[in-house]
Amino acid sequence: MSGVPILRSRTDLQTAVLGWKAAGEVVGVVPTMGALHQGHLSLVRAAKEVCDRVVVTLFVNPKQFNNPEDLENYPRTEEGDAAKLAPFKVDVLYVPDGAQMYPDGFATTVSVAGLTNVLCGAHRPGHFDGVATVVTKLFLQSGADKAFFGEKDYQQLQVVRRLARDLDIPVEVVGCPTIREEDGLAMSSRNLLLSDRARIPAPMLHEVMQDVAEGLSRGKAFGELKAAAEARILRAGFTEMDYFDLRACDDLSVLDTPDRPARLLAAAWLAGVRLIDNIAVPPRLD
Numbered sequence: 001m002s003g004v005p006i007l008r009s010r011t012d013l014q015t016a017v018l019g020w021k022a023a024g025e026v027v028g029v030v031p032t033m034g035a036l037h038q039g040h041l042s043l044v045r046a047a048k049e050v051c052d053r054v055v056v057t058l059f060v061n062p063k064q065f066n067n068p069e070d071l072e073n074y075p076r077t078e079e080g081d082a083a084k085l086a087p088f089k090v091d092v093l094y095v096p097d098g099a100q101m102y103p104d105g106f107a108t109t110v111s112v113a114g115l116t117n118v119l120c121g122a123h124r125p126g127h128f129d130g131v132a133t134v135v136t137k138l139f140l141q142s143g144a145d146k147a148f149f150g151e152k153d154y155q156q157l158q159v160v161r162r163l164a165r166d167l168d169i170p171v172e173v174v175g176c177p178t179i180r181e182e183d184g185l186a187m188s189s190r191n192l193l194l195s196d197r198a199r200i201p202a203p204m205l206h207e208v209m210q211d212v213a214e215g216l217s218r219g220k221a222f223g224e225l226k227a228a229a230e231a232r233i234l235r236a237g238f239t240e241m242d243y244f245d246l247r248a249c250d251d252l253s254v255l256d257t258p259d260r261p262a263r264l265l266a267a268a269w270l271a272g273v274r275l276i277d278n279i280a281v282p283p284r285l286d
Helices: 008-022 038-050 068-073 079-088 128-143 152-167 189-193 204-217 221-236
Strands: 025-032 055-058 092-094 148-149 172-176 240-248 262-270 274-279
Touching: 008 025, 008 055, 008 092, 008 128, 025 038, 025 128, 038 055, 038 079, 038 148, 038 172, 068 172, 079 092, 128 152, 128 189, 148 152, 152 221, 152 262, 152 274, 172 221, 204 221, 204 262, 204 274, 221 240
Parallel strands: 025 055, 025 148, 055 092, 148 172
Antiparallel strands: 240 262, 262 274
């Protein structure tokens, strides 16, 4: 027994939430696709600190996978996930199936313009439409007051914030810091797909990003640093770079110098696994 109540019906979830809200309780939601790691659990911990009730959702969303093989290979570990959540005493683990989320005749897509045609959006057509659609449904189904997302998926975080604002969904989207392994690799469910051999060079992505951020702080332009940084990553054993960019935090516009709050973002392939990462770059005051 996991000790975590599992609900699979939207109606059951909404009934529970209505009761909590009638009692004046603050409801938080942590949307996930399962294969939980310490990064996810840090979101749960953050939610527990400020919410009276916490719902964790587990749904491997087919609409955000543009590669059928990627969808098929995505880890599915519901029993283990429930066990990891038990110590946190979350109120509900919501595990809908495809028919609950996308019933026959489902014909609506939520699309966020501008933020979604760059970075991961440029390399994964339709991905952020799938994210925006499922997140909108989870916000409405859970009726949450607060929603917790990791900064590791920074573009996703900005997309979710924009859709909530634009659609007047009364939920506060809370961004939480990236959780890393001891060697700096950002925690991700996809890390489980790396072989022991591939895992060795994986932290190089973060190491190079830190070095570039330091170079920017010393007055160098990003254009001076980018080519050498990508070459280092590829020499380490990565096979392809999807992007390595300096972008503004708010609208993800391209920057060459951090003259406003910025983010360094990267996506690269290692042994057939796509790894993403990002770090904050403070604005330069010169």
